[in-house]
Every structure is written in C-alpha cells, then in structure tokens.
Amino acid sequence: MKHIVGIGGVTNSGKTTLTSSLLRSLPNCCVIHQDDFFKPQDQIAVGEDGFKQWDVLESLDMEAMLSTVRAWASSPHKFARAHGVSVQPDAANTHILLLEGFLLYSYKPLVDLYSRRYFLTVPYEECKRRRSTRSYEVPDPPGLFDGHVWPMYQKYKREMEASGVEVVYLDGTKSREQLFHQVLEDIRNLLLNSV
Numbered sequence: 001m002k003h004i005v006g007i008g009g010v011t012n013s014g015k016t017t018l019t020s021s022l023l024r025s026l027p028n029c030c031v032i033h034q035d036d037f038f039k040p041q042d043q044i045a046v047g048e049d050g051f052k053q054w055d056v057l058e059s060l061d062m063e064a065m066l067s068t069v070r071a072w073a074s075s076p077h078k079f080a081r082a083h084g085v086s087v088q089p090d091a092a093n094t095h096i097l098l099l100e101g102f103l104l105y106s107y108k109p110l111v112d113l114y115s116r117r118y119f120l121t122v123p124y125e126e127c128k129r130r131r132s133t134r135s136y137e138v139p140d141p142p143g144l145f146d147g148h149v150w151p152m153y154q155k156y157k158r159e160m161e162a163s164g165v166e167v168v169y170l171d172g173t174k175s176r177e178q179l180f181h182q183v184l185e186d187i188r189n190l191l192l193n194s195v
Helices: 015-025 062-074 076-082 124-133 144-162 176-193
Strands: 002-009 029-033 095-101 116-121 168-171
Touching (some): 002 015, 002 176, 015 029, 015 095, 015 176, 029 062, 029 076, 062 076, 062 095, 076 095, 116 176, 168 176
Parallel strands (some): 029 095
C-alpha cells in the first residue's frame, strides 16, 4: 500500500513541525518539502504589489516536485533507501509519502494523488506574529506580509475551495501534541481501512 499525505496550509501554521513528528512515527515514511522546489531568486518575478512573488505557484518548480513524487511512487523502497529511511520489515508493504508545503493543492497534477489532504489554518494576527519571529534566507522586506503573503494565501485558499478540493482543516493554534495525535490517529485509521 502506498499513501500520499498532504500537509498544507498557511505560512507559519505548523506544517513542518507536524510533518517532522509524523515522519518519526509512521512506518516507511518519506517526506518531500515544497520549499525545496523554489526557483532561484533571479527567476522570481516582481509583482504589481512591488514585492518578489515568492508566494505564488509560479515561484516553484512544480514539475520537478511532481517528478520527485513519481520517483517515490515508482519505487518507494529505493526512494526510502536513497533518503536514509530504513524500511521496517513488519510493515514492508506500507509506504507513506508526506508532502509538506503552502501551495500543495493548487497544482492540478498533484491534487488527485493524495490519500489525505490536511490544511492548517491560523488567524491573521497569529500568523503575522509567527512570521515576524522567523528568519528566512531571503529576509522579508517591510510590508511583505500584509502586501503579498496574506493576500496570496487568501487567493489560493479561495481557489482551492472553489475548485472543490477536499481537505481536512486543522486549527494551527492547537498545541503541537494535539495536532500530531489528531493526524496520526487519522492516518493510522486510513492504513487499517486500506488493508
């Protein structure tokens, strides 16, 4: 059994933290981070809002991400070994791929590949507060959150909902432990019901 699980949602909502916890707790589990597919900085356009367009689908090499997902799907054992994941003999036929990112459900070729899609949300003020405490390789210029990041999140979330992509919404203000146990239990049920 192969399962692809999406951990998507707004910036700084806890996606990476949740993904890391799941990775340690699920059998034969690999992860692909969407952030690893950003195009080089010189290929990121400046938008009408005056900001580099990091929070749009075009800033990502989604074809490369899809190719990586397909590499896992064609040979999860080989992919796991190449990524330092030991295949557990008692669960040798179960393979899980976690996809983590902020625009996972906006790229049509990936949408139907998921066994489960989770979407973390946090309110505007909390998201802005969390974002202000993070340091990025390319630092946020003043006004980026209000002028670009949050509007792009709202745009892509509306498009996702309008296109009928079914997701399990998660409250990113819950504790890390609550979110982890909620999602872990759901994935374990998915595994049990797909035997």
